[in-house]
Amino acid sequence: MSRADALAAALAARGGPRPPGIEWPESIPSTSDRLKALARAGAPEWTIVLADEQSGGRGRDGRTWASPPGGLYLSVLLRPRFEKVGLLPLSAGVAVAEAAGEFGVKTELKWPNDVLASGRKLAGILSEAASGPAGVEWVVLGIGVNVSLDPVPGDLRESATSLVAEGARDAAVPGVATSVLARLSVCYDGLRSSPGAAVAAWRSRAVPWWGGLVDVRTAEGHLRGRLRDVDDDGALVVALEAGGERRLLSGEVTRVRSAGGP
Secondary structure (H helix, E strand, O other): OOHHHHHHHHHHHOOOOOOOOEEOOOEEOOHHHHHHHHHHOOOOOOOEEEEOEEOOOEOHHHOEOOOOOOEEEEEEEEOOOOOOHHHHHHHHHHHHHHHHHHOOOOOEEEOOOEEEEOOEEEEEEEEEEEEEOOEEEEEEEEEEEEOOOOOOOHHHOOOEOOOOOOOOOOOOHHHHHHHHHHHHHHHHHHHHHOHHHHHHHHHHOEOOOOOOEEEEEEOOEEEEEEEEEEOOOOOEEEEEOOOOEEEEOOOEEEEOOOOOOO
């Protein structure tokens, strides 16, 4: 049985999604780029592309995502027919956090798309969409999870971690892929019926920075303020030091630590 067939069987055993197609090459420039090409050619929802390694993996804002063997590099095609499509990255974060919990790893979510363990990055999510006259036509969710890097390379040790480095039980890429996709299916269905509950699920797992001072770097510039909330559309709400509030749909958030503080 091929790895793709084994993944499909494992998902069926969990009552998860039934992918109409799974590609799992050893190496590829980018799983998301491949899946976007399939989406434009009319591939159906829940088509999946995975790879053992990527030569051109990327994260938010075009940053390079290191993709050596030992990680989960997964992209899934969705064709949502509901209003709150902007909540998909947050729901995907919840799915990854829940999957990590299946392997005994406690995580926190950092807006908009990072999954942290022990304060370091465990996983990231990149959402890319195409729209037409009727609205969003498709979304490609790219999910990268550090599975078995242990030890984490020295240049990443302060900022990144892996499931195995966090003491995960029996963590291997096929099992992690099964858990992430099964959890994502549940979260995706929840967005249709109860988007408010999806936001609440994200908030309950968020880093505890509420009310704290943060820096936010956006495409328009830099701002500083106190973290107020994530609203029902998934936007970050910041009370600015200069007065007023800003509602942000994208950006990089950094906690401002007080002198001598943790």
